[in-house]
Amino acid sequence: MAKPKIQYVCTECGSIHLKWGGQCSDxxxxxxxxxxxxxxAAPADKAPHRAGYAGETSRIKSVSDIDTKExxxxxxxxxxxxxxxxxGLVQGSVVLIxxxxxxxxxxxxxxxxxxxPDMKTLYVTGEESLxxxxxxxxxxELNTDALRLLTExxxxxxxxxxNKEKPEVMVIDSIQTIYTEHLTSAPGSVSQIREATAKLxxxxxxxxxxxxIAGHVTKEGTLAGPRVLEHMVDTVLYFxxxxxxxxRLLRAVKNRFGAVNELGVFAMTDKGLxxxxxxxxxxxxxxxxxxxxSVIMVTREGTRxxxxxxxxxxxESHGSQPRRVALGLEQNRMAMxxxxxxxxGGISMFDQDVFANVVGGVKITETAADLPLxxxxxxxxxxxxxxxxxxxxxxxxxxGEIRPVPNGEERLKEAQKHGFKRAIIPKGNMPRSPIKGLxxxxxxxxxEALEYL
Numbered sequence: 001m002a003k004p005k006i007q008y009v010c011t012e013c014g015s016i017h018l019k020w021g022g023q024c025s026d027x028x029x030x031x032x033x034x035x036x037x038x039x040x041a042a043p044a045d046k047a048p049h050r051a052g053y054a055g056e057t058s059r060i061k062s063v064s065d066i067d068t069k070e071x072x073x074x075x076x077x078x079x080x081x082x083x084x085x086x087x088g089l090v091q092g093s094v095v096l097i098x099x100x101x102x103x104x105x106x107x108x109x110x111x112x113x114x115x116x117p118d119m120k121t122l123y124v125t126g127e128e129s130l131x132x133x134x135x136x137x138x139x140x141e142l143n144t145d146a147l148r149l150l151t152e153x154x155x156x157x158x159x160x161x162x163n164k165e166k167p168e169v170m171v172i173d174s175i176q177t178i179y180t181e182h183l184t185s186a187p188g189s190v191s192q193i194r195e196a197t198a199k200l201x202x203x204x205x206x207x208x209x210x211x212x213i214a215g216h217v218t219k220e221g222t223l224a225g226p227r228v229l230e231h232m233v234d235t236v237l238y239f240x241x242x243x244x245x246x247x248r249l250l251r252a253v254k255n256r257f258g259a260v261n262e263l264g265v266f267a268m269t270d271k272g273l274x275x276x277x278x279x280x281x282x283x284x285x286x287x288x289x290x291x292x293x294s295v296i297m298v299t300r301e302g303t304r305x306x307x308x309x310x311x312x313x314x315x316e317s318h319g320s321q322p323r324r325v326a327l328g329l330e331q332n333r334m335a336m337x338x339x340x341x342x343x344x345g346g347i348s349m350f351d352q353d354v355f356a357n358v359v360g361g362v363k364i365t366e367t368a369a370d371l372p373l374x375x376x377x378x379x380x381x382x383x384x385x386x387x388x389x390x391x392x393x394x395x396x397x398x399x400g401e402i403r404p405v406p407n408g409e410e411r412l413k414e415a416q417k418h419g420f421k422r423a424i425i426p427k428g429n430m431p432r433s434p435i436k437g438l439x440x441x442x443x444x445x446x447x448e449a450l451e452y453l
């Protein structure tokens with residue numbers, strides 16, 4: 001029998017050390033080394049040959065011998081979840097869902113299983129009792145006739161029971177409570193999460209079972225555990241938004257079967273999460289009269305253009321250092337844009353506090369928000385509102401030029417569908433044919449955009 005040995009694993013970076021130390025030599029974090037017992041592997045000539053994740057023996061093949069048919073997808077009954085997954089659920093895929101406590105991870109998972117009455121499903125919970133899960137399903141008025149429940153935290157026992165049950169879709173809630181008997185470290189540690197996820201992924205590929213894994217997040221908002229956890233799975237979804245707000249945003253940050261950065265919008269009701277078919281309508285305030293500091297822009301999340309309202313408030317600073325606060329936007333980029341406005345627009349705000357916000361809790365990471373943010377700040381600074389039927393988008397460079405953004409024509413068509421009449425856009429985004437009912441103002445430099453205003 002192989003002799004067990006002791007090693008120490010860092011809970012922050014996952015590095016392995018032969019001796020305990022107060023500080024990890026790789027990430028320089030203190031008191032993060034945890035002891036665990038591992039069994040040495042058998043020699044290569046005596047070890048049995050193991051099949052890969054797909055459950056078949058490895059062979060070298062040519063491209064022409066590989067069947068490239070498109071994976072069959074199963075609709076989950078949640079249109080917004082299907083959109084984020086890339087068009088539906090792929091059998092044999094492993095989906096990791098992370099988010100703050102109380103934001104709706106368990107709710108959307110049990111809703112998904114109950115909306116698949118024609119498939120064998122299994123809900124494995126390590127955090128709640130069977131009574132608690134049943135009470136939630138009854139409160140949401142879900143169809144639980146085909147739902148099977150299991151309370152277990154040992155991964156070997158879970159896979160053993162799943163092999164007997166043979167579910168087509170399985171949920172693990174959550175991975176931080178699952179442990180393997182081959183390791184002595186506590187559940188939730190780096191080694192336990194890594195090993196449990198590897199076993200689940202192997203089981204999903206070999207049995208063609210779709211697996212959903214719920215994961216906790218750290219105070220920084222990232223998934224708790226090693227970064228390799230996100231590399232093991234096929235799809236990584238993040239819940240965004242304030243848990244106290246009505247709306248939830250589900251964003252795909254990794255997807256092997258669909259578009260990355262796709263966004264799904266849900267509304268939290270007393271009957272669970274409901275998909276929002278027209279999310280642009282909830283992100284637009286539609287003021288009764290024009291107000292300064294408000295500009296509508298068209299952002300693009302995944303494959304869908306989305307209209308959101310960018311607001312800015314510029315006020316006289318009474319401190320030695322003016323404040324720059326951005327919610328839903330990149331704060332350092334806002335400081336850079338204010339410097340560009342001073343250098344190329346002749347408008348200085350060095351003695352003003354500038355606050356920027358995107359209505360609805362949306363996080364905009366693309367550069368198309370540069371021009372709307374600058375125009376919103378200028379509108380608040382001069383207390384002059386802009387027309388409510390105007391949309392703006394465009395990237396601004398340090399030389400004062402306005403650069404085109406991807407999918408400009410789709411953004412304009414989305415704005416025209418919502419009744420907007422005017423648009424200030426980069427000159428490089430001018431459509432080949434005019435869009436009926438929409439007057440375009442192309443700008444190549446910042447000075448041209450300010451002249452239109």
